[in-house]
Amino acid sequence: MISIDFECGRCHRFEGYFKDYQAFKAQLEGKLIACPLCESTEVTRKYTGCSIQAKSSDPAKIEKQNPNLFDTIKAFNRFVRDHFENVGRDFTDMARAIHCGLDEERNIYGEASSEEVKDLLEDGISVMPLIDVEDMMN
Ligand SMILES: [Zn+2]
Structure with missing residues (x-):
């Protein structure tokens, strides 16, 4: 289970929970993620302090x-x-x-x-x- 932060066009911030990254992506692409306050599906992902760990090849x-x-x-x-x-x-x-x-x-x-x-x-x-x-x- 992963949680991802969102913000709608009216600047409402909310959190969504997804089974995994693929589930999140499918719902985002299908515009199935709606703001709980105004029900807008014009939501953008708010990135949290996540940074890449890809081992850089030397x-x-x-x-x-x-x-x-x-x-x-x-x-x-x-x-x-x-x-x-x-x-x-x-x-x-x-x-x-x-x-x-x-x-x-x-x-x-x-x-x-x-x-x-x-x-x-x-x-x-x-x-x-x-x-x-x-x-x-x-
Ligand atoms: Zn909203």
Whole structure:
């Protein structure tokens, strides 16, 4: 059983209880979570002090023989793609779930908005941004 905090469009805060993370996600996506005060289903999840625990693979394993920063970044990105699971847009939720022990602990990468990354960092979840070198050089 997990408890998750929510806030509706009228700023009512409430807590919901779910069997597990999957149940929470299904109910959120099905708009089955309603504010107990005004019955609004326009609720957003209020994240509590949950931070990620994914054991970061040791970036030191990347050979430091090449002094070229771009090559180092490319090597790091390649390392992540080879060793981390791509969870796409689910990254923020997955990172929190893993940190909270609601999902199997593993290395993941995916997409998050800069705001989401900021929120994760504020909650103590160590997020490593992937720099798109190809993009930067174009
Ligand atoms: Zn409400």
